[in-house]
Amino acid sequence: MKDKILGCYLVPYINKVKQFKKAVVIIDGFAGCGIYGDKSEGSPIIICKILESYNKKGIKAIGIFIDSDPGCFKELEKNIKYFKDKGIAITEFADFREIVPEIIKVAENSPTFFYIDPFGIAGLEFRHLENIFEKVNRSSTEVLVNFNYRVFYREIKAHPELVRDVMDGEYYKEILKDKTLSNDQKEKKILEKYKDLYRKYFNFVGSCPVMYKDEQDAKYHLIFATSHFDGLRLMNDIMGNVYREFYTKGRLFDTTPPEKRRDLKSLRETVINLMREIGITNRENIKKILVPKSFMRYKEGDYNTLISKLIKARKVYSKTGRSRINDQTPISLTKFPQEPKK
Numbered sequence: 001m002k003d004k005i006l007g008c009y010l011v012p013y014i015n016k017v018k019q020f021k022k023a024v025v026i027i028d029g030f031a032g033c034g035i036y037g038d039k040s041e042g043s044p045i046i047i048c049k050i051l052e053s054y055n056k057k058g059i060k061a062i063g064i065f066i067d068s069d070p071g072c073f074k075e076l077e078k079n080i081k082y083f084k085d086k087g088i089a090i091t092e093f094a095d096f097r098e099i100v101p102e103i104i105k106v107a108e109n110s111p112t113f114f115y116i117d118p119f120g121i122a123g124l125e126f127r128h129l130e131n132i133f134e135k136v137n138r139s140s141t142e143v144l145v146n147f148n149y150r151v152f153y154r155e156i157k158a159h160p161e162l163v164r165d166v167m168d169g170e171y172y173k174e175i176l177k178d179k180t181l182s183n184d185q186k187e188k189k190i191l192e193k194y195k196d197l198y199r200k201y202f203n204f205v206g207s208c209p210v211m212y213k214d215e216q217d218a219k220y221h222l223i224f225a226t227s228h229f230d231g232l233r234l235m236n237d238i239m240g241n242v243y244r245e246f247y248t249k250g251r252l253f254d255t256t257p258p259e260k261r262r263d264l265k266s267l268r269e270t271v272i273n274l275m276r277e278i279g280i281t282n283r284e285n286i287k288k289i290l291v292p293k294s295f296m297r298y299k300e301g302d303y304n305t306l307i308s309k310l311i312k313a314r315k316v317y318s319k320t321g322r323s324r325i326n327d328q329t330p331i332s333l334t335k336f337p338q339e340p341k342k
């Protein structure tokens, strides 16, 4: 799931940031060997292939691949030699935390996408990420982080200091002690609090639970942070598609958890209630409010189709009087006064 999400997102990301006319940088902070034991491609190869396709079109885009394990690094060097020779990939044998100053130097001047995928939580101490987020141009920086809740939970007793540093505080202790909450609710609450750390630096944060084949509990959560709504809406569709595919592909029945199903009736109610609250608005505003709240649950197209249907049914009115509208067309629950004919 995670490699699919990464691969699907990088193409529209580069398409968007190439407009800045600066080299695009993808930093794979915990790169791994490049190729898994079962010969499937790891993140470095997935990233390099995408970068190669852009470089062929004359768009400068490079990948920086960091790993601190000697054996793994050796493999990585071998596996991405082809891309290194072409000037698309740079490798660093280092601990991610220790090369933060160099990372900042590169990321300061370029649109940068960070992929942070450690095995557990070591390496994710928030102050290092914070150092980066404080310095780089956040309007063109985006981050995809693998947050492993199971490891976090396991490490509370074994390595309490590490957990405190990763979580940037001990707020999780109160939540874990709360007897009124189920384990599931605790996980959700802690995850939201953890995402709040990213919200200090980025306007939009969404996440996707990642499961193993036959398990229903999240193995870990992929957290995505961006300051652009365009990034969030793209990731909303990509993570949603990959997540729903997991529960449907190759299965006899759709096993998607009910609270994650695309229930268009419920979306209709939510949209109408919101419009009642905010008055005259447009589709973009509605999506900016509802996509972060119902992240992954609906496709962007669901909002568009629903609003067009509501206009056709005369439950919602558009300023242009047409049901085919764009994101900026004013819409309202009450009729717009007729413009006097010229």
Ligand SMILES: C[S@@+](CC[C@H](N)C(=O)[O-])C[C@H]1O[C@@H](n2cnc3c(N)ncnc32)[C@H](O)[C@@H]1O
Binding pocket: 003, 029, 030, 031, 032, 033, 034, 041, 042, 043, 044, 066, 067, 068, 069, 072, 094, 095, 096, 097, 117, 118, 119, 122, 123
């Ligand atoms: C989960 S694997 C990465 C898998 C890779 N992202 C992929 O999809 O193919 C994590 C990697 O991080 C490396 N690693 C662990 N701690 C590190 C650190 N502090 N700095 C850099 N790399 C680290 C490990 O050696 C391991 O290869």
